[in-house]
Amino acid sequence: MIEIDRLSPPDSIAYLDRVAASDSGRTYKRQMLGMLDLHPGQTVLDIGCGPGTDLADLAAGVTQTGSVIGVDHSPVMAERARVRLAGQPIVDIRIGDAHSLPIDDHSVDRARTDRVLQHVADPSQVLAEFRRVARPGARIVMAEPDWDTLLIDHDDLAMNRGLNRFIVTEVVRNATIGRSLARLSAQAGLIVRSVVTTAPVFRDFEMADQLLGLRRNIVRAVEAGYLDGDAERWIEEMGAMPFLAGVMVFLVVAEAPE
Template identity: 30%
Template sequence: MDVNQTTGRTSADTDALVKLLDIGDAMPGASELRARSYELLGVAPDAAVVDVGCGAGRAVAEMAERGARAVGVDPDERMIEVGRERWPAAEFRLADAYTLPFADGEFQGYRAEKVFHVLDDPARAVDEARRVLVPGGRIVLVGQDWDTMVIDSDDAALTRAIVHARADLVAKPRVVRGSRNLLLDGGFADVTIEIHTRVHTDATMVPVLVNSAEKARAAGTVSDARVDAWIAEQRERGERGRLFFALPMFVIAATRR
């Protein structure tokens, strides 16, 4: 079984992640959130922008449609394959956030969505972002705080346990809380932070909740029986249109000094 040495994922893992990303991209408000990130980034015709941790490449394609010279970067070879299959006219490169294959000052914009929480050293990634940006260039980071998923359930204590167990499996689950200082320390100015909260009440997000519960189960945090009951409850709520899942997304933008 081939395992990506950078991400630790197999091709099957990546394909499963692509499915979850597709669910996220189709959620109400997701396209508007991406559009807001492009606005803050200053995407314009002929502007050079890089999307780091680009995944399956939707944002790369959308920024290219706006006339930008958009390049997608991801450390997962299978993810790059998917991006090229879906968006054959877009440009993709295999690389990680710490060693971008670009010259100093090559870009006017740097974007990373749902990326910094998986990095062991976000400050190093910020240094690399500053390197590839021109003075006055823009950086936009989009992500969640993994402790702030709000889920209605008959068992509040179990829900807290699942949310926190899932967060603890992430390298930097609370990185957005420190993003302002991270950017200021990394040579950026004019930092702004927006919060866009999505509320979901139907079955669309059940796979995401099931994924979190299964991760908690695999970590040995909660018993099989309790996880099974919780998943059954969330599926039943989704079927009846009685689900409640709120996910605050943070959009942090700044200017390279």
């Protein structure tokens, strides 16, 4: 039986910090930073900046001659970001909705959004907002998972498929947004410059459980009828054998028309 204290949702700030500190997190965030192609003097926007995890790297890229704007809907996240970036005078943290950014028209050179569009009510509206605030030729870099690609190595493939059906249907609002980013960007009038994928691989079960919520989602999937009671035994077996899991993340670069 899975212990009750393992089923509670993680603290949001601690979870985001844990992802950023993981090997896979550092890898794809470095990719995103390179894709942004930051230059001194630019204005760069982080849509859904959370506790400010990536703002210092953005500030370093545009130097003291540029500016960084972080927007998050959560006052708690915004306040944590302000505390963390207190020594960065070029960083401005704003509370706001990604669907209606508190940003002037045509004022941004670069933007990023990292695992945010999977949760918003209307990803297309967020992309339309980027186009509104973008200067001609401005670039946005987006990273989003596709949860239907979650793979767990085990002979019982039906358990993996049942878990994926639960996550895609019940847990994540836009669970397959990764595969849709290029299409949605084009429909928003943006020019898609590149689409690449990265697939973080987890070989440590406890780390995968922390970042993917395996135990918690297995219990919820059983309660919702997507899996039978053997699923709890199945996931606990994972911790007692060589483990491997992975999920595909799409990285998309798009630009506003000149």
